[in-house]
Amino acid sequence: MKVCPISLPNEYDEGLSERKAIFKQYPQAIPGAFGITKTGTAPCKATCPAHVSIQGYIALINEGKYDEALKLFKQDHPFPGICGRVCHHPCEGECTRNEVDQPLAIRELHRFLADYERGRGEYHVPEITAEKRDEKVAIIGSGPAGLTTAYYLLQEGYQVTIFEKLPEPGGMMRVGIPEYRLPRDILAGEIQVIEKMGAEIKCGVTFGKDITLDSLKKDGYSAVYMAIGLHGGRNLGVENEDAEGVLQGVDFLRDAAMGKKVEIGKDVIVVGGGNVAIDVALTAKRLGAENVTLICLERREEMPAWEHEIEEALEGEIKIVNSFGPKNFFIDKNKKVSGIEFKTCTAVFDEEGRFSPQYDEDVCQPFFGDTIIISIGQSTNLEGIKEQGIAVSRPGGLEADPVTFQTPIEWVFAGGDAYYGPKSVVDAVWCGKEAAESIHRYINGMDLKEGREQNWEYVKPDVFDEVKKDRVKVRCLNPEGRECNFLEVSYGYNEEEAKIEADRCLKCGVCSECYQCVEACLAEAVDHEQKPETKEINIGSVILSSGAKPYDPEPLENLYLYKKNPNVMTSLEFERILSASGPTMGHLVRPSDHKEPEKIAWLQCVGSRDTNKCGNTYCSSVCCMYAIKDAMIAKEHSGGNLDCSIFYMDIRSFGKDYELYYNRARDREQIRFVKSRIHSITEDPETRDLILKYADETGAMQEETFNMVVLSVGLEVPDSSLEMAKRLGIEINKHKFVETDPFTPVASSRKGVYTCGIFQGPKDIPASVTEASAAASLAGAEIAEARGTDIKTIELPDEIDIEGQEPRIGVFVCNCGINIAGVVDVPAVQDYAEKLPGVVFTANNLFTCSQDTQEIIKEKIKEEKLNRVVVASCSPKTHAPMFMETLEACGLNRYLFEMANIRNQDSWVHANNPELATEKAKDLVRMAVARSVTLKPLRGKVIPVNKRALVLGGGIAGMNAALDLAKQGFESTLIEKEGQLGGMARKLYHTIEGGDIKAYLEKLNARVASEEKIEVLTNAAVVDFEGFQGNFATRVDINGGEDTREINHGVIIVATGAREYTPKEFLYGEDKRVVTQVELGDRLAQQGAADLETVVMIQCVGSRNEERPNCSKICCQSAVKNALDIKKQNPDAQVFILYRDIRTYGLLEDYYTEARKQGVIFIRFDRDNPPTVGASDDGVLVTVKDHVLQRNIEIGADLLTLSAGVYPSDTEDVSNVMKLNRNSEGYFIEAHVKLRPVDMGTDGVFLCGTAHGPKLVSETIAQANAAASRAVTFLSKDEIKLSAIKAHVDTDHCVKCLTCVRSCPFEVPVFNVATGEVEIDPALCQGCGVCACVCPRQTIQLNYYEDDQIMCNIDALLAGGI
Amino acid sequence: MRLDYPTNVKIIRVPCTGKVDVMHMLRCFQKGADGVYCVGCLEGTCHYNEGNIRARERVGHVKNLLEEIGIEADRVRMYNLSSGEGPTFAAYAKEMTEHIKALGPNPLKEKLKKAASA
Structure with a gap:
C-alpha cells in the first residue's frame, strides 16, 4: 500500500478520504485481505506495440520515483531514450485525455526518464536473474529488432552475439534517423546497456559472405535471428x-x-x-x-x-x-x-x-x-540470403510465421523491417521481444504458439467532469538555430515540466501496473496476472442477498444543496465523520472549514416516502433510527453541547425497544424533533452555514440556521440487482424489491430461489440477519439429503503425554516480512529468547504463518521433543487457532501454546521507536515463555447431541419452525397450551396485502398433522426442565396434569406468542361500541360495514405510554388495513384515525397512501394531550385537538376502534421453569440484537414469533424459518466439542460460601445437595472467570487463565524492570 | 490502524475484565509497576453481561487499598471502549502514560531496589 502510486477516493469513507489502488476495504473487513482495483488495461499500454506499463511509469514519475519508473519501462522496452525521441507514439492517439483536451505527452515523459538517467551518468542495466546458460544465439543485424531480441535473450541467461554489416551498431537508428532527431550518444548509451548485459556485437561482418548459417551452426549457435532491416532504396x-x-x-x-x-x-x-x-x-x-x-x-x-x-x-x-x-x-x-x-x-x-x-x-x-x-x-538487400535457402516473401522480405517469427528453417527466426516492411522502432521492439520468446521456447523444446496471442482490449474512464489541463509544451531549438547543424531540436522536459505533465494522467485502468506492490510483498502474494474466471457450479438453491444502496440525493441538489455546499452530507457520509476509523478519526468537524459544528439538522425521508421528487414512495424503515443514533453519537463526540434537530414527518421507532431509545434521545439527550415539511435550504455565503426554511405543524413558515445538514437518505435497490433478477427470471415488485408472498416471505417467484435482506424489502440489521437464517433454512431444506456429504475429516495422532516432563520450549520469532523486522531487531529477540529458562529451540521465520513454516514447526516439535510452543508474531485473535492446529497435528495438546504479539502491540504501534520496540518485544517474549511453562494440557468436553427439538407454542411461528425442522430431517415435539393449534392467527382474517390467513392456517394445520416427524401435544404446559445444549430434558403436563410426558431433546425453539392488549381506557368494556382492531376485523368479516357511518380509531392504546413504553409495531397497519376494508365495503363511511406517528414502515407505506386517497382522515394528537371519549345515545363522542387547526374537534362515531397493543403471553411461566431471560415488557431476550437475533442467551435455545416482540405474520414466518435454521446448525452435529476454557472448583478446599453461585451472570455454579459440593457444569460455563475472581479461597480456577498463569505473566514482565 | 502509543504500555490478556482480580492488580504494584489500567468493553455491552462492571468496582477497591498503604489511588484506572475504537485505545494509552509520568515512579520501587541491594 505504501508503494502504490495511485490514489483514488475511498468508497468506504464515502469518498471523504483517499485510498490506494491496492487496498483493504476497511480494517475489520472479511476476508482481511488486500485487493487491487483494476478496471482493465489503460489505452496507452494496450496500444503501445511493446505494451509498456505507461500509466505505471507516469504514476511513478508523479511520485518522483524515477529509478523505479525507468526500471518499469525497461521491463518492456530497452530504449526509453531512443523511443523518447523517435517514437510515433500511437499510445498518444488513444490517450483518454484526447476527449478532454490534448493527449498526454507520453513519449516526452519517458524521454525525460532517459535524460534523467543520462544526466546521472549511470544507465539502469536490467538485472539478470536467470542462471547463465550454455546455448548461444546469433543475431544478424543490430537494429532495434536485433538489439531487443538480444536484450530479452540475455535476461534468460543465453549467450548472444550480434553480427552487424556496417561499421557501427544501431541499424536504421544509426544510419536512417538523422542526428538532429536522435543524438548519437543517446543511441550509443542504450546499446551499451545491452553490451553490459553481456551481448557481443561484431561489426563489419556481412551475413552471406563472412558468416553463413552453416558456419554459425558449426560455431555452436542454437538459433539465429535475422533482423537485417531495409537498407536499400x-x-x-x-x-x-x-x-x-x-x-x-x-x-x-x-x-x-x-x-x-x-x-x-x-x-x-x-x-x-x-x-x-x-x-x-x-x-x-x-x-x-x-x-x-x-x-x-x-x-x-x-x-x-x-x-x-x-x-x-x-x-x-x-x-x-x-x-x-x-x-x-x-x-x-x-x-x-x-x-x-x-x-x-x-x-x-x-x-x-x-x-x-x-x-x-x-x-x-x-x-x-x-x-x-x-x-x-525501402528494400532489403537479399544478396547472400536466398542462396542459403532462407525463404523470401512475395514483397521481397523474409518469410516467417506471423506469431512466432520462425522461418521455414526451424532454428532460424526473422523479424524487423526485413520481415514486415518499414515500421517504427517500437514495432521492432515488439517484434524482437516476441522473437526472443520464440527462440527461448524453441531452445527449450516448448510449444512455440501456446498462449501467444493476447487480446489487448482497453478501458477508458468517464471524463464527464474532468478539469482541463493543457499539455506541457516541449521546448525546442528555434528554427534558425537548426540551420546547418545537427543539434537536437527538442530539449525534452525538465523535472518540473515532467511532473506537471504526468499529473495530467487520468489513471484509466486505476491500477497502473507499475508492479511496485509485487516487489514490496516479500510473501510474493501479489499476482497481476489473475483473470476473472467463469465457473459452473451445481447447486440446489440460490439465495439473493445483494442488498441496497443508499439513495443518491444529487438529483435534488437544488433543493438540498447537496454537493453544492460541503456542509450538506448524506447520513452515510456523516457516519464516516463520526467513525473512529473515518477520515477525521472520529473528530466531529464540518467539511467546509474543519470547525466543530454547534448546530446540526437532520432531514428525514430523503429518497423515501416521496411521490414527486424521487419516486421512492415506500418507507426505508431504518432512517429514523439511524438519525437518532447519529444525533446521539454526534452529541457524545462534541461533549454534549451540540444542538441536534431532527426534521421529520413521522418518527418510526417501531422495532424492539426502539421507542425507549427514541424517548431517551428526546427526553434525556435533548434532541429536538420537529414535525415539519422542508421548504428550502439556502446558504450563507460568508459562513457557509445553511438556512433552513420549513413549514411547522401548524403550517407556519419558520427559518433557522444550522452549521451542518445531514440528509437521512433512504435505501433503494441498485440496477445491478435488477439485472440479476432479470437474468434469474424472478419477479420484482413496483418498488424494485423481490416480489414475495406474505406467507412465504423469503421465497421468490421462482422455485428454489430465495431472498433476504433489503433486496426483499427495506429493513434493519436484526430483520436482515433473521431473514438470512430464514433463507438458509429454506435453501437448506431443498438439499437436506446432501448435508455432510462434502466434509473432509482430519485424522489427529494420539496425544503425547507430557506429564512430569521438564518444559522444553520452542520459540518462533516472526519477521512478518518487514512488518515486524522493519522495526524490531528480530535476530536480537531470537538471541534473547534462547537464553530464557526452558527454551531449547529458537528460530526466526519470514512468515511464521506460512504453510512451509508450519511444516518446520511440526518437524522441530518432533526433533527437539518440544512440549511448549511460543510464537512471537501477531494477534492470537487471528492466528492462534491455526498454530494450535499445528500442535495438534503432531500430538501436542493445543493449549500448550502461547503467543507474544510483537506486531500489533509492538512493531506496528511503535514504528517510530525501533530500539524501545525491540526491548518491548523481548519483554513480551519473556512473558510468553514464562506463561508457557505454567500451561497444562486441556481437553474440551465432548457432548453428544440429541437430535430432537422441542417447539414451545403452536401458533404460526411454532408450526412453521417444526415443519422446517421436519423438512431438514429432524423430529420435534410441538407443545401448545390450547386445545388446538393456530394461536393468535385464529383470530385474524387477512393480511394487509390481502393474504387469507384462515386458509393459510388450515393448510398449515394439515401439513403439521400429516408430518410424521412432528409430535403435537395440545393442552400441554412445561412443568420441569433441566439439562444443557444438546441434552435437555423437559417434563410436560397434559390436560392439567392428567398426563405427564418426559421429553429428551437437543434444542428448544421458543414460540410462545403474544396477544392483543385488553384496554382499560376509552370506555372499552363499558360501551359495546368501543372495540379493538382484532374485534373490528372480526366484525367486518362477519357483519360487514354497511351500517357504519363514522368510525374513529385511536392508535397507541396500551403502547408508547408510561407503563408500556414500546411501540407495538403492527397497530398502525392494522388500523389502515381495517380502514381500507371499511372503505371498500362502504365507501360512504367516514373513517378517522387518531394517531401519534403513523408507522407504516417499509412497503406498508403504500396502504397508508391508499387510505388517504380513499378519504380516511388522519388526525395527529400529542402524547400529553390524548383524545377524550364520551358515550352518548348517538354514538361515541371523541374529542381531539387538531394540530393544524389548533383547536378541539369533536367526532361522533358509530364505532370507536382502539388499536390495542401487543402483549406477550405467558412468558413468565416459561421463563421461570426454563430460566430464560425476558425484558421489562415480558418479551424474551435474544442473545444479541443484531448478530444473533433468534438465538437466546442459553446455548441450544432459539426464539421466534411474537414471543420475541410484536410483529406481522410475514415477519413471524421468516423468524420461524430462521429459528429452525439456527436449530439445524446445532442438530446436524453428532457431538459438540466445547472450549476447554471453563472454570472448575477445587472441592477439597471449597468452603461452600456460595459466592460463586450468587455472582455468576449465567447462574452456572450450583450447590448439589446430594453431594454437598459446589459444581460448575462445563457444558454451561461461558468461561468469563467472574467466579474465579470472587472466590475468597481461590478454589475456583479458570482454565488457561489460572491465577499462577496470570501472575507469572505479571512477574515476568516486571522482572525486566519498568 | 497502527496508531502510535507509548512503548511502556504492555498488555496482559484476559478473557474479560471480569477476570481481573484485585490480587492481580496489587501484584503489579508490588513488583514495581508504576501504573495499572483495565480496558473493558463499554458498559452495557459486556459479552459476559457484567464483567466490566465488576472490574470497575474492583478497580475502585484497589484504589482504596493503594490509598491505605500510601500509594496514589489514581495509579490504577478503568477505561472502557469498544473493539472498533483503535484511536480511543491509543488516546487512553497516552493519557495514562502522561498521567503516571506526572505522578512519578511507584514508591514501592525504591523499596524493592533497596531490598535487592541489601
Whole structure:
C-alpha cells in the first residue's frame, strides 16, 4: 500500500478520504485481505506495440520515483531514450485525455526518464536473474529488432552475439534517423546497456559472405535471428533515373550519418512523402542546400509522414508540393540531372484503399534542381540470403510465421523491417521481444504458439467532469538555430515540466501496473496476472442477498444543496465523520472549514416516502433510527453541547425497544424533533452555514440556521440487482424489491430461489440477519439429503503425554516480512529468547504463518521433543487457532501454546521507536515463555447431541419452525397450551396485502398433522426442565396434569406468542361500541360495514405510554388495513384515525397512501394531550385537538376502534421453569440484537414469533424459518466439542460460601445437595472467570487463565524492570 | 490502524475484565509497576453481561487499598471502549502514560531496589 502510486477516493469513507489502488476495504473487513482495483488495461499500454506499463511509469514519475519508473519501462522496452525521441507514439492517439483536451505527452515523459538517467551518468542495466546458460544465439543485424531480441535473450541467461554489416551498431537508428532527431550518444548509451548485459556485437561482418548459417551452426549457435532491416532504396523506374545528381534517400541518409562527404547542389528536390523523405529533406537543408522542395503523390492530408514531422519540415522551410507523380528527369549535356517533370496525380488509392495511383498526363509541371533525392520506399538487400535457402516473401522480405517469427528453417527466426516492411522502432521492439520468446521456447523444446496471442482490449474512464489541463509544451531549438547543424531540436522536459505533465494522467485502468506492490510483498502474494474466471457450479438453491444502496440525493441538489455546499452530507457520509476509523478519526468537524459544528439538522425521508421528487414512495424503515443514533453519537463526540434537530414527518421507532431509545434521545439527550415539511435550504455565503426554511405543524413558515445538514437518505435497490433478477427470471415488485408472498416471505417467484435482506424489502440489521437464517433454512431444506456429504475429516495422532516432563520450549520469532523486522531487531529477540529458562529451540521465520513454516514447526516439535510452543508474531485473535492446529497435528495438546504479539502491540504501534520496540518485544517474549511453562494440557468436553427439538407454542411461528425442522430431517415435539393449534392467527382474517390467513392456517394445520416427524401435544404446559445444549430434558403436563410426558431433546425453539392488549381506557368494556382492531376485523368479516357511518380509531392504546413504553409495531397497519376494508365495503363511511406517528414502515407505506386517497382522515394528537371519549345515545363522542387547526374537534362515531397493543403471553411461566431471560415488557431476550437475533442467551435455545416482540405474520414466518435454521446448525452435529476454557472448583478446599453461585451472570455454579459440593457444569460455563475472581479461597480456577498463569505473566514482565 | 502509543504500555490478556482480580492488580504494584489500567468493553455491552462492571468496582477497591498503604489511588484506572475504537485505545494509552509520568515512579520501587541491594 505504501508503494502504490495511485490514489483514488475511498468508497468506504464515502469518498471523504483517499485510498490506494491496492487496498483493504476497511480494517475489520472479511476476508482481511488486500485487493487491487483494476478496471482493465489503460489505452496507452494496450496500444503501445511493446505494451509498456505507461500509466505505471507516469504514476511513478508523479511520485518522483524515477529509478523505479525507468526500471518499469525497461521491463518492456530497452530504449526509453531512443523511443523518447523517435517514437510515433500511437499510445498518444488513444490517450483518454484526447476527449478532454490534448493527449498526454507520453513519449516526452519517458524521454525525460532517459535524460534523467543520462544526466546521472549511470544507465539502469536490467538485472539478470536467470542462471547463465550454455546455448548461444546469433543475431544478424543490430537494429532495434536485433538489439531487443538480444536484450530479452540475455535476461534468460543465453549467450548472444550480434553480427552487424556496417561499421557501427544501431541499424536504421544509426544510419536512417538523422542526428538532429536522435543524438548519437543517446543511441550509443542504450546499446551499451545491452553490451553490459553481456551481448557481443561484431561489426563489419556481412551475413552471406563472412558468416553463413552453416558456419554459425558449426560455431555452436542454437538459433539465429535475422533482423537485417531495409537498407536499400526503391527506384522510380522513369527515364534518366541513373543520371548524375539523382540519389537514393536511404543511401543519402546513411552516408550523411556515417560522416561521408555527400555532394549536393543548391536546389534539392526530394521525391516522396514519407518520414524518410522528410528526414532526407531536412538533412539536405542542414548539409547546405538553399532550396529544398519535397514533392509527393499524396495530398497533404494523405501523406504517410507523421503530422509532427511534416510540421517540422515546414518549420525548416522545406517547400512541400502535393499530388504530383514523377514523369521523367531532365538532364543537361553532361548527363547531369537538371530537373524533373511531374504529372498530376488524381488519386493515390483505389476504392478499396490499395495503392494504385491515377495520373492526368495532360497536366504536367517541371521542377528544376541540381540534386534530386528519391525517397519513395525501402528494400532489403537479399544478396547472400536466398542462396542459403532462407525463404523470401512475395514483397521481397523474409518469410516467417506471423506469431512466432520462425522461418521455414526451424532454428532460424526473422523479424524487423526485413520481415514486415518499414515500421517504427517500437514495432521492432515488439517484434524482437516476441522473437526472443520464440527462440527461448524453441531452445527449450516448448510449444512455440501456446498462449501467444493476447487480446489487448482497453478501458477508458468517464471524463464527464474532468478539469482541463493543457499539455506541457516541449521546448525546442528555434528554427534558425537548426540551420546547418545537427543539434537536437527538442530539449525534452525538465523535472518540473515532467511532473506537471504526468499529473495530467487520468489513471484509466486505476491500477497502473507499475508492479511496485509485487516487489514490496516479500510473501510474493501479489499476482497481476489473475483473470476473472467463469465457473459452473451445481447447486440446489440460490439465495439473493445483494442488498441496497443508499439513495443518491444529487438529483435534488437544488433543493438540498447537496454537493453544492460541503456542509450538506448524506447520513452515510456523516457516519464516516463520526467513525473512529473515518477520515477525521472520529473528530466531529464540518467539511467546509474543519470547525466543530454547534448546530446540526437532520432531514428525514430523503429518497423515501416521496411521490414527486424521487419516486421512492415506500418507507426505508431504518432512517429514523439511524438519525437518532447519529444525533446521539454526534452529541457524545462534541461533549454534549451540540444542538441536534431532527426534521421529520413521522418518527418510526417501531422495532424492539426502539421507542425507549427514541424517548431517551428526546427526553434525556435533548434532541429536538420537529414535525415539519422542508421548504428550502439556502446558504450563507460568508459562513457557509445553511438556512433552513420549513413549514411547522401548524403550517407556519419558520427559518433557522444550522452549521451542518445531514440528509437521512433512504435505501433503494441498485440496477445491478435488477439485472440479476432479470437474468434469474424472478419477479420484482413496483418498488424494485423481490416480489414475495406474505406467507412465504423469503421465497421468490421462482422455485428454489430465495431472498433476504433489503433486496426483499427495506429493513434493519436484526430483520436482515433473521431473514438470512430464514433463507438458509429454506435453501437448506431443498438439499437436506446432501448435508455432510462434502466434509473432509482430519485424522489427529494420539496425544503425547507430557506429564512430569521438564518444559522444553520452542520459540518462533516472526519477521512478518518487514512488518515486524522493519522495526524490531528480530535476530536480537531470537538471541534473547534462547537464553530464557526452558527454551531449547529458537528460530526466526519470514512468515511464521506460512504453510512451509508450519511444516518446520511440526518437524522441530518432533526433533527437539518440544512440549511448549511460543510464537512471537501477531494477534492470537487471528492466528492462534491455526498454530494450535499445528500442535495438534503432531500430538501436542493445543493449549500448550502461547503467543507474544510483537506486531500489533509492538512493531506496528511503535514504528517510530525501533530500539524501545525491540526491548518491548523481548519483554513480551519473556512473558510468553514464562506463561508457557505454567500451561497444562486441556481437553474440551465432548457432548453428544440429541437430535430432537422441542417447539414451545403452536401458533404460526411454532408450526412453521417444526415443519422446517421436519423438512431438514429432524423430529420435534410441538407443545401448545390450547386445545388446538393456530394461536393468535385464529383470530385474524387477512393480511394487509390481502393474504387469507384462515386458509393459510388450515393448510398449515394439515401439513403439521400429516408430518410424521412432528409430535403435537395440545393442552400441554412445561412443568420441569433441566439439562444443557444438546441434552435437555423437559417434563410436560397434559390436560392439567392428567398426563405427564418426559421429553429428551437437543434444542428448544421458543414460540410462545403474544396477544392483543385488553384496554382499560376509552370506555372499552363499558360501551359495546368501543372495540379493538382484532374485534373490528372480526366484525367486518362477519357483519360487514354497511351500517357504519363514522368510525374513529385511536392508535397507541396500551403502547408508547408510561407503563408500556414500546411501540407495538403492527397497530398502525392494522388500523389502515381495517380502514381500507371499511372503505371498500362502504365507501360512504367516514373513517378517522387518531394517531401519534403513523408507522407504516417499509412497503406498508403504500396502504397508508391508499387510505388517504380513499378519504380516511388522519388526525395527529400529542402524547400529553390524548383524545377524550364520551358515550352518548348517538354514538361515541371523541374529542381531539387538531394540530393544524389548533383547536378541539369533536367526532361522533358509530364505532370507536382502539388499536390495542401487543402483549406477550405467558412468558413468565416459561421463563421461570426454563430460566430464560425476558425484558421489562415480558418479551424474551435474544442473545444479541443484531448478530444473533433468534438465538437466546442459553446455548441450544432459539426464539421466534411474537414471543420475541410484536410483529406481522410475514415477519413471524421468516423468524420461524430462521429459528429452525439456527436449530439445524446445532442438530446436524453428532457431538459438540466445547472450549476447554471453563472454570472448575477445587472441592477439597471449597468452603461452600456460595459466592460463586450468587455472582455468576449465567447462574452456572450450583450447590448439589446430594453431594454437598459446589459444581460448575462445563457444558454451561461461558468461561468469563467472574467466579474465579470472587472466590475468597481461590478454589475456583479458570482454565488457561489460572491465577499462577496470570501472575507469572505479571512477574515476568516486571522482572525486566519498568 | 497502527496508531502510535507509548512503548511502556504492555498488555496482559484476559478473557474479560471480569477476570481481573484485585490480587492481580496489587501484584503489579508490588513488583514495581508504576501504573495499572483495565480496558473493558463499554458498559452495557459486556459479552459476559457484567464483567466490566465488576472490574470497575474492583478497580475502585484497589484504589482504596493503594490509598491505605500510601500509594496514589489514581495509579490504577478503568477505561472502557469498544473493539472498533483503535484511536480511543491509543488516546487512553497516552493519557495514562502522561498521567503516571506526572505522578512519578511507584514508591514501592525504591523499596524493592533497596531490598535487592541489601
